[in-house]
Amino acid sequence: MREYRHGGRGPRAWLIRMLCRIFVKPTLAWWPLRGPLSRMMPLVNLVLRVVPRLRSTEVERVDGGSWRGELVKPRGAGDITGAAGAVLYLHGGAFLFCGLATHRRVVERLVLRTGLPVFSVEYRQLPKGRLDASLADATEAFRWLVARGIKGESIVCVGDSAGGHLAFALALKASGADLARPAGVVGLSPWLDFDSVAKQAHRNVRRDVFIPAKRLSRVGVLCAGDGTGVVDAVLSPVNGDLAALPPVLIQCAEDEVLRCDAELMADRLGAAGVPHKLQIWQGQVHAFPVLGHVLPESRAALDEIAAFVGEVLDTETARSA
Template identity: 40%
Template sequence: MPTVTIEYPRRAGWALRAAHPLSYAVLRQGMNAIVGLAWRGIPVRGVRIFHISRALDPLAGFLVPIRGTSLQPIGFPRFRAEWVWHRGTSDPSRVQDSAILYFHGGGLVSCGLNTHRRIVSRIAEASGAPVFQVDYRQLPQAHVVDTIEDCVEAYEYLLAQGFPGERIIMAGDSAGGGLAFRTAIAVRDRGLPMPGGLVGIAPWANYDSTLRYAHPNDPLDPLLGAKALDTPVQLGLLRDGKLDPSWSAVNHDFAGLPPVLLQVGSTEVLLADAYQLAERCEQAGVPCRMQVWDRAIHVFHAGADLLPDARQAIGVIGAFVSGRLAGTAAQQPRSTAA
């Protein structure tokens, strides 16, 4: 019986069909222009562009969570995090039953708690589980090896609070999707309890863009091209001009990883990464459900206020999470803080 299934859930709705060419004409061309300036050395070595990108998160404070959401900030010595949960879900500071550990996207250079709070709140509502969202360190202040350490530290924090590993689902979008897999691998290699599942939304899981440059979706993606994803790598990730394969999740054995859900758009250049992840799952015998959404823009879940397709995709994530939690009921009594 195959461990990997690939689904094409639905034909794109009219709103998504209209948004696709508009995004290509405006967002993709704007991204191409920014990338072109960065590669020509403007700004020098990408340092300023990284700082500008990091400024996006403070400007996204207007992206409030959906109604009925509660928030609780959690401070760490080197990064920030916050709890996000919906009404009807127990306060995670009092009941340590289950959680989603979420890593935001942003190409390792941008976004944060503000940009992703609304998406995360929808996932919290759909799954019925509290979400622990992590604002990990990024380029140029920290290398990806430091980022992975932040992600592992956040997972260890949940374990220390009393959350059973099998009742924690790791999830993320874009760069965060790749980090979810890379963090799970690090957790496994350190002998820590394994999470109960993995969710990757358009995951950026291979920092080597060779396959993306050759992929037929490179000229079709309505937001990101292979060169855009290669920019933070070439301008900030390389060490002594070299890319260590171990930094990328796709270059590891997936043996022992929990069941996986992948979602990606049919015209995304990151479809190449999703297929690589699915292949690694198949090689290791890890159950993987991969959904290819017709003409979906990169992390189209962010448009759930307007896109029925996005709301349906989030519903699938919620069902996957609740299904994994139902199938990994804690053997020990539920932990409740005093």
């Protein structure tokens, strides 16, 4: 099912779009992907560590060796063993940057809206690890939740951008491994197809104020290339055995270039008979639900995610924040 969410023309949405157009897109277009400057990308996450946490949540830090995580719960919720379910959150950042701190606010708000523990995972990214390492870390984080007493079939995988890729890839992997199929998958502006031919021809190449589309191919090759500049099509979730997937919710911005991936995945999910919903939001930027502390439309999108989580787990959502 495809839904168009109109609106998003308020002053805050306009300001976010202008800031992205002036600062974010040019920076992402020209920042070196290799060399000394490329190693400064993690500083974004380091700087945002000073952001205070919401007092209504509590955090348990997890060291997984090659990955780190934060299990965020409603304050006073107690141990998660036997909980009705949990959310595994995989942050975006083009497999290059971002982490636990950059996505702290969206994770906390998902906790308060669902009433469930949310496990936010900082997986290996370039240059420390390529796509296979990122997916391996996400898989181990899923196993960690199961080992803590959450049934695999009661976990909802959520991710934005590159994290959306991992959320789908993890759910697909579960159908051929010793993993329970998750209860659902949520992709926020997910990057699902490493083949950028269709995206380069899409009208949103010019409209997107966030992502420089020409860089997608280059980053894809760095993440998953075979050494000759080619990425195996099997590594793109849109080309997987989608019939094995649980229910799916995808949210994207009307004018972003990754709308192309969102619509392609929705079409293929429909052909595979997978229950799904694609929401296309007007006036927003790439991965806008992450900005729930800033934009009313982002908070509305988080309400939709919480409702979806409640539906697939057959639980009631808690409250808004």
